[in-house]
Amino acid sequence: MTSSVLLVREHESGGVQELPLGPRQKKNRGGSRARAGRFTPLMLLVPACLILIAVIGWPLVQLFVMSFQEFGRAQVFGAPAPFIGVDNYTRVLGDPQFWAVLGRSLLFCLANVITAMVLGTLVALLMNRVNRFFKALVSVGLLLAWAMPALTATIVWGWMFDTQYGVVNYLMEAVSGQDFSNHSWLIDPFSFFVVATIIVTWGAVPFVAFTIYAGLTQVPEEVLEAAQLDGAGGFQRFRLVVFPYLRSIFVVVIILQVIWDLRVFTQIFALQGIGGIKEQTSTLGVYIYQTSIGGGNYGTGGAIAVIMVILMVAISIFYVRRSLKEEEQ
Amino acid sequence: MRRKALAVTALGIVSALALAGCAGGSSGGGSAAGETADLRVWLNGTDTPDAAREYLKTTFEKDHPGSTLTIEEQAWTGLVDKLTTNLSGSDSPDVVEVGNTQAAAFTSAGAFADLSGIQEEIGGDDLLPGFVEAGSYDGKLFAAPYYSGARLVFYKKDLLANAGLTVPTTLDQYVSNGVALAKANAGVSGIYFPGQDWYNALPYIWENGGEIATEEGGTWTSSFSSPESIAGLKQVQEVMTQASSAAKDGNETDPQVPFCEGVVANLSAPSWVKSSILAPADSAAPGCPDQEANLGVYALPGKDGGAAHVFAGGSNIAVSANSAHPELATDALKIMLSDEYQTILGENGLVPAKISLASTLGTDEVAKAIGEAAANAKLTPASPRWADVEASGALQDFFVGIAQGGDVQQLATALDQKIDGILNS
Numbered sequence: 001m002t003s004s005v006l007l008v009r010e011h012e013s014g015g016v017q018e019l020p021l022g023p024r025q026k027k028n029r030g031g032s033r034a035r036a037g038r039f040t041p042l043m044l045l046v047p048a049c050l051i052l053i054a055v056i057g058w059p060l061v062q063l064f065v066m067s068f069q070e071f072g073r074a075q076v077f078g079a080p081a082p083f084i085g086v087d088n089y090t091r092v093l094g095d096p097q098f099w100a101v102l103g104r105s106l107l108f109c110l111a112n113v114i115t116a117m118v119l120g121t122l123v124a125l126l127m128n129r130v131n132r133f134f135k136a137l138v139s140v141g142l143l144l145a146w147a148m149p150a151l152t153a154t155i156v157w158g159w160m161f162d163t164q165y166g167v168v169n170y171l172m173e174a175v176s177g178q179d180f181s182n183h184s185w186l187i188d189p190f191s192f193f194v195v196a197t198i199i200v201t202w203g204a205v206p207f208v209a210f211t212i213y214a215g216l217t218q219v220p221e222e223v224l225e226a227a228q229l230d231g232a233g234g235f236q237r238f239r240l241v242v243f244p245y246l247r248s249i250f251v252v253v254i255i256l257q258v259i260w261d262l263r264v265f266t267q268i269f270a271l272q273g274i275g276g277i278k279e280q281t282s283t284l285g286v287y288i289y290q291t292s293i294g295g296g297n298y299g300t301g302g303a304i305a306v307i308m309v310i311l312m313v314a315i316s317i318f319y320v321r322r323s324l325k326e327e328e329q
Numbered sequence: 330m331r332r333k334a335l336a337v338t339a340l341g342i343v344s345a346l347a348l349a350g351c352a353g354g355s356s357g358g359g360s361a362a363g364e365t366a367d368l369r370v371w372l373n374g375t376d377t378p379d380a381a382r383e384y385l386k387t388t389f390e391k392d393h394p395g396s397t398l399t400i401e402e403q404a405w406t407g408l409v410d411k412l413t414t415n416l417s418g419s420d421s422p423d424v425v426e427v428g429n430t431q432a433a434a435f436t437s438a439g440a441f442a443d444l445s446g447i448q449e450e451i452g453g454d455d456l457l458p459g460f461v462e463a464g465s466y467d468g469k470l471f472a473a474p475y476y477s478g479a480r481l482v483f484y485k486k487d488l489l490a491n492a493g494l495t496v497p498t499t500l501d502q503y504v505s506n507g508v509a510l511a512k513a514n515a516g517v518s519g520i521y522f523p524g525q526d527w528y529n530a531l532p533y534i535w536e537n538g539g540e541i542a543t544e545e546g547g548t549w550t551s552s553f554s555s556p557e558s559i560a561g562l563k564q565v566q567e568v569m570t571q572a573s574s575a576a577k578d579g580n581e582t583d584p585q586v587p588f589c590e591g592v593v594a595n596l597s598a599p600s601w602v603k604s605s606i607l608a609p610a611d612s613a614a615p616g617c618p619d620q621e622a623n624l625g626v627y628a629l630p631g632k633d634g635g636a637a638h639v640f641a642g643g644s645n646i647a648v649s650a651n652s653a654h655p656e657l658a659t660d661a662l663k664i665m666l667s668d669e670y671q672t673i674l675g676e677n678g679l680v681p682a683k684i685s686l687a688s689t690l691g692t693d694e695v696a697k698a699i700g701e702a703a704a705n706a707k708l709t710p711a712s713p714r715w716a717d718v719e720a721s722g723a724l725q726d727f728f729v730g731i732a733q734g735g736d737v738q739q740l741a742t743a744l745d746q747k748i749d750g751i752l753n754s
Contacts, residue, residue: 076417077439077650163576164587181516187524187578187733273406275578277729278722293410294720295751296434 060309067302076298088303097279098287098304105284108193109261115201116257117250120208125238127209128216139210146206154270157199161185163275186275193281199267204260208253215249216242251323258315263308265289284308365395366654368661369422373644374405375614376478376601377426378677381670388664398661406580409434409720416440421651423658424665426475429463430709432645434716436466441647442655444470444662451666455683457643459708464645466713473666474682476674477643478599479628479702480529481695483606486625488514488594496625500536500632503595504564507572510594519572521593522565523579524732525725528640529597530565535638535707536631537561542710542752549712551748553727554741562737569732577732580725589617597629599642600678600699626694628701641706643680714752723747 067088069081092098127138145153160167163184173180186192219242227241243250265285272278272286282290288308292301368389372382382400389398401422403411409431415421416435427435435441444451448470457474464472482503489495489506492513497503503520510519522529534541539558542551552558569577575587585605587593596602606624608616631637646665648658664670671681675689680703690696709715718724727744731737 073413073434073438073440076413079439163579182574182576184576184578187729272722273580275576275580277578277726279726289410290721293413294407294722295717296413296714296720297754 063302063305063309066298067306069299069302071297071299071302073296081299084299088299089307091300092303092307101282101284101287104282105262108196108264108283109258111193112197112200112204112261112264113254113257115197116204116208116261117254119201120205120253121212123205123209124212124216127213142206142209145202146210148203150203150266151270153203154199154267155274157195157202158271158274161195184275186271186281187277189277189280192271192276196264196267196271196281199271200261200264203267204257208257211249211253212246215246219245247326248323251319251326255316255319258319259312262312262315364657365393366397366423366657368396368398368424368654368657370398370400370661371403371422371425372400373403373408373426373428375402375605376476376599376644376679378601378604378673378679380677381673384670384673385661385664388670389661392660392664393657396657406582407720409716412440416649416651419651419653421649421653423652423654424646424648424661426644426646427472429460429474429477429641429643429645430719431716432463432472432647433466433711433713435647436464436471437713440650441471442650442652442659444473444648444659447659447663448473451663452683455685456666457680457682457684459641460643460645460682462711463708464647472645472647473662475644475646475665476671476682477641477680477703477706478601479680479699479706480532480597480639480642481600481626481698481702482629483588483596483598483602484625484627485591485594485620486623488517489625496627497630498634499630500533500564500637503630504568504572507568507595511572511574514594516574516592518574518587518593518595520568520595520597521575521584521587522569522573522597522732523575523581524569524577524729525579526581527724527728528581528642530562530728530731531640531707531709532629532637533561533564533568534558535561537564542712542748544710544712549710549714549749549752551745551752553748554738554745559737559741562731562741565728566731566734566737569728570734573732578729583614585614585616589615589620600680600695603678603695626698628698631705636701636705638705638707639702641703641708710752712752714754718748718751721747721751723751 066081068083068085069075070084070087071081075081123138123142127135130138159165161169163169163182163186166185168185169180169183172178172183185195223241224237227237232240263285264283268281268283268286269289272281278290284304288301288304291304292298295301370385386398386400390396405428408428412425412427412431412435416425417440448456451473457477460474460477461470464470464474484496488510492506492510494506494509497506507519511517512519531541534553534557537557537560539555539561540552542549544550553562574592581598583605584593584596584598584602585608588596588606603624603626605614606616607618607621608614609618610616628636629639646662648655648662652658666682668683668686671683671686672689675681675686676691678690678695678699680699681687681689687700690699709719723744727740730740
């Protein structure tokens with residue numbers, strides 16, 4: 001979108017620059033330019049849009065249709081799928097398990113967004129202060145965490161928290177002197193989500209830190225200096241100077257984190273394979289997978305997925321509208 | 330005007346083509362022409378021995394010059410999900426192995442090609458009848474028997490002797506042995522029983538007269554909460570809480586690790602685990618070959634002596650209905666059911682798919698134990714929806730709850746409700 005807008009502007013300015021030409025010529029050339037200017041960006045957008053519609057739009061439509069159908073494993077292999085109205089939705093909304101999963105997902109999302117944002121911002125502020133050597137060191141560390149595939153990371157973390165051979169139990173025993181042998185970190189749902197939060201946050205902090213660090217470099221030094229001279233402390237300078245400058249960055253990063261954490265799948269799914277009780281630890285993404293692919297109820301799973309999409313769109317629209325309003329002001 | 334419009338349209342088309350070109354470039358070469366193909370065979374876990382894999386590949390490629398056969402190893406965990414997504418696509422694997430209790434979910438859905446035409450050729454009446462039944466739907470064979478495996482008890486001879494115990498002859502004695510061994514050796518599992526290992530819990534239910542689920546007039550009734558099943562489940566709880574120091578929410582994969590570490594006295598596991606235990610110390614998954622003399626084996630004893638009803642684990646093998654090369658795939662399947670291939674399986678401790686090849690198991694004590702166990706082995710309920718029960722994870726959750734010392738009656742009643750819901754939906 002941005003590039004097409006720029007294109008039009010370039011053409012407009014090009015037209016203005018051609019003012020010195022004779023009136024007849026100007027009219028002709030300006031006219032044809034304007035027409036090309038109208039269609040060229042549109043035509044350039046066509047392939048990208050077609051691909052987006054095919055890759056994202058079509059599955060979404062399929063999902064939506066499926067959520068109104070009786071769709072089981074037989075339908076996957078070609079049997080006709082009868083329409084059953086809103087049966088799937090009434091079944092989902094009437095299932096206490098769904099509400100438990102939804103509440104759990106929202107809580108998990110909230111905890112993770114807050115943890116990742118706070119830690120990420122602190123790391124970014126740290127990077128802004130330290131010398132080049134440590135800046136490079138922290139960057140490399142963050143990049144390694146960011147580059148690690150979620151599944152690999154979860155399995156390695158799972159080893160560390162292993163009941164029998166985990167290094168965490170070993171260290172806890174060495175430090176606290178209490179018996180941690182055979183302590184299961186995943187069997188208790190709360191403890192399970194603490195481990196999951198560690199893994200998810202570990203993977204999310206680099207993105208938050210890098211983005212906010214990039215923003216921090218754009219905060220004018222002199223404003224900060226002036227604030228300091230006026231007697232503003234470190235926290236006040238962050239709250240009253242840095243934060244307002246970075247507000248839009250924070251909004252975007254928070255939206256992305258909310259979306260990523262709400263639909264979290266890999267970490268939870270892999271952890272459930274290592275230990276814990278599935279029924280007490282499923283989040284929305286995993287629950288959809290269990291219902292549709294594991295249980296063979298694609299229709300019901302589709303209904304949950306549609307509900308989740310609506311939820312996410314609502315959250316996104318709320319934040320996007322807020323940020324747009326702020327920009328206008 | 331018109332030329333401009335044309336040029337603009339052309340621009341759109343060209344950029345679309347350019348993008349399509351990028352996409353096409355990454356997907357690589359086209360499909361092979363003629364009768365040759367690159368066949369993909371899915372085998373699960375490390376159950377199929379390397380010698381058999383090698384035999385399948387070389388035999389197939391020799392019979393079909395120009396074609397290749399690649400074995401892609403899949404994990405047993407989450408297999409139903411993975412097969413559902415992959416078999417339904419156009420990029421389906423050609424030959425797939427499926428757990429015998431999972432087969433019905435796919436035979437009933439039309440995921441497999443009909444094998445009735447070659448049933449006589451691959452063995453006919455010689456094929457294991459329980460597995461033929463598991464792979465049939467509507468009177469047609471869709472998934473041929475591949476191998477059967479019996480669950481045996483591996484034990485450390487020295488630990489048993491030190492505690493003054495002998496090989497148990499009844500299930501009760503087996504349990505009391507386990508508890509005594511755990512008491513006598515701190516940190517050792519008298520009987521290794523991780524919480525998610527529901528396969529190993531079934532004999533306790535069956536031996537106490539319980540059933541998993543029964544069918545009457547088309548309606549399934551799950552019966553984990555029947556008095557007989559509860560008696561068995563209480564015994565399971567006793568073993569899990571008093572005899573086992575395995576993770577209460579752990580799964581049954583890689584039991585050779587704690588066994589070789591020396592913290593397991595009795596290990597109930599599929600017969601092929603023997604080769605994992607005795608794997609060379611320098612292999613990718615090292616075992617403890619130095620323990621061979623100390624490694625004993627017996628068939629799990631029943632309530633009233635003799636061999637217990639254990640879970641008849643094993644696999645079926647099928648050709649995907651979406652295979653691009655059904656004829657070549659069927660040829661590969663025929664090789665896997667040939668006497669030569671099945672003999673390799675038998676020699677490696679898997680019960681061959683053909684009754685006539687039972688002697689290939691040999692005559693050592695493992696073979697003897699397999700023979701005893703297989704004679705009394707039982708299957709899970711023969712419902713097409715049973716695979717969904719397994720995939721839902723409800724059984725794992727249930728036994729983790731039991732391992733934590735939860736109220737057996739209450740947990741079993743809740744599980745019955747859940748299974749009834751799945752089997753009758």
